[in-house]
Amino acid sequence: MKKIVFLTHGLSANGIETFLVNILRKINKSRFDVSVIIAIDKGVFSIHEQELVDMGIHILHAGDLDGIAKKLQYFKNLRRYLREGKYDAVHTNMDLLNGIVLFEANGAGITMRICHAHNSGSQYKPAGMAAPLKRAIQKLYAYSMRRLLLRYATIRLACSDVAARYFYGEKDYQLIYNSIDFSRFPFLSESDRTLLLPEKNTREVRSLIVSVGRISMQKNPFFVMEIIDALRRIRTDFYFVWIGTGDLENETKKKADELGIMDYVTFTGVRTDVPELLPMCDCFLMPSLFEGLPFSLIEAQAAGLKCLVSDVVTKDADMGAIRFYPLDSGAEAWARVLSDLLDASSPVLDESKRKRFDIIQTTRILETVYDSTGGAE
Numbered sequence: 436m437k438k439i440v441f442l443t444h445g446l447s448a449n450g451i452e453t454f455l456v457n458i459l460r461k462i463n464k465s466r467f468d469v470s471v472i473i474a475i476d477k478g479v480f481s482i483h484e485q486e487l488v489d490m491g492i493h494i495l496h497a498g499d500l501d502g503i504a505k506k507l508q509y510f511k512n513l514r515r516y517l518r519e520g521k522y523d524a525v526h527t528n529m530d531l532l533n534g535i536v537l538f539e540a541n542g543a544g545i546t547m548r549i550c551h552a553h554n555s556g557s558q559y560k561p562a563g564m565a566a567p568l569k570r571a572i573q574k575l576y577a578y579s580m581r582r583l584l585l586r587y588a589t590i591r592l593a594c595s596d597v598a599a600r601y602f603y604g605e606k607d608y609q610l611i612y613n614s615i616d617f618s619r620f621p622f623l624s625e626s627d628r629t630l631l632l633p634e635k636n637t638r639e640v641r642s643l644i645v646s647v648g649r650i651s652m653q654k655n656p657f658f659v660m661e662i663i664d665a666l667r668r669i670r671t672d673f674y675f676v677w678i679g680t681g682d683l684e685n686e687t688k689k690k691a692d693e694l695g696i697m698d699y700v701t702f703t704g705v706r707t708d709v710p711e712l713l714p715m716c717d718c719f720l721m722p723s724l725f726e727g728l729p730f731s732l733i734e735a736q737a738a739g740l741k742c743l744v745s746d747v748v749t750k751d752a753d754m755g756a757i758r759f760y761p762l763d764s765g766a767e768a769w770a771r772v773l774s775d776l777l778d779a780s781s782p783v784l785d786e787s788k789r790k791r792f793d794i795i796q797t798t799r800i801l802e803t804v805y806d807s808t809g810g811a812e
Contacts, residue, residue: 450730534583650681665770713738756782
């Protein structure tokens, strides 16, 4: 039995971590002894942790990365776990921090070192008087991490071509699409949508618009609010729901309040029942500034939603339900397109494209990778 250790920031409901949990649900546990190292302090709640423990997966807490002292403790714990674990393979999903993980894995004698690229940019945009210095440090960090991951990764994986270019430049890699369990997406009745509406709603609501993901700079949340503001000047028979939380949540709510659209929007926080909630909606909105291959966008299409997405998102994500649109068109243009989509007929998915996002197929591909002995140098 091969021993594999996965690295991830946590086990929450965000895209990368949900993708990993989906893989761990399906992986053949009679062939692979699986551990997961997470950047969370022991005792801190993580949505999927108990589920994985119940499956027989070992969860190791290396501590969070909040502050210099905590980072140093994390790296100390990481080194100890990797050296004591005697793993056959490490599969890291820690963004550019993969560089340090792979360096430590090499020092621990782990011969199969898998780097997985999930994103195509950084969401950290320094501001204020110290911004130039912070940008310089950020640039040095990115350069150093890429040098490490390119040197110490024996296998390079990516969820999309744009994510691969961000991580690996022109180096070879294997494409592994972010995949989902299609059986978890039932098509619910029209009446179920009332569960997402506020109790005191007095407007006729014919359409529900949804965004799923961290409320962070990457997801362009202020622009989302501007689109909703523009849309309500076209029509009033809709409601917008954001599933997720993030560092810009309070500022986004403040923006909605300033625009006077709080009667049109709601924020649910983190939810574990996204596959059940999505089919209640009609249209998925994602004007992101950058993406790797958005997990939530695959889920939205699986749930039968029409999707309006910025044209920076990889075209590989399209199963036949996406309308790509340029960010520089402005909120009013986005609102007009969104209104047209709300009135359009339901999309029909391309079955051949749908199959490449099936979690069972993806898990079998990854198991083949874990069973291999070669790698990219």
